[in-house]
Amino acid sequence: MYEGALHLAPNVINHDGSIAIRLVQxxxxxxxxxxxxxxLVSTSANISGAPSPASFRDVSPEIRNGVDYVVEYRQDDETQARPSRIVRITKDGGLEIIRD
Structure with missing residues (x-):
């Protein structure tokens, strides 16, 4: 998470003024x-409070049906993914592990 986000749509900025940036692999x-x-701007592939899906099969129908487009890529891949690590980068450059 990065504190002090500027010039972004309000719905992508957390209540504390931070944003999350995913480094994709x-x-x-x-x-x-x-x-x-x-x-790209996106939310998580789960309803708030629900477990993160480990594969496409685990993404709820509510999420799948609520989006404009679903990419036809790796939908049959059963490799169990881990949730992303979340690290807060503070204004002074420090790091705080939110989720490992």
Whole structure:
């Protein structure tokens, strides 16, 4: 999480003024961001308070049906993914582990 976000849509800024920035490793996602030459804005693939899905199969129908588009990529992949590590970068450059 990064504190002090500026010039972003209000719905992507947390109540404390911070934003989350994901550093993607997946080749498809990296290529998509590179081709768009813009950041992607997204929420998590779970309802707030629900467990993070470990694979596409675990994404709830409510989420799948509530989006504009679902990429047809790795939907049959059963490799169990771990939730992302979340680290807060403080204004003084310090790091605080939120989720490991």
């Amino acid at each position: 997946d080749p498809f996602c990296r290529h998509l961001v590179k081709r768009l030459r813009k950041p």
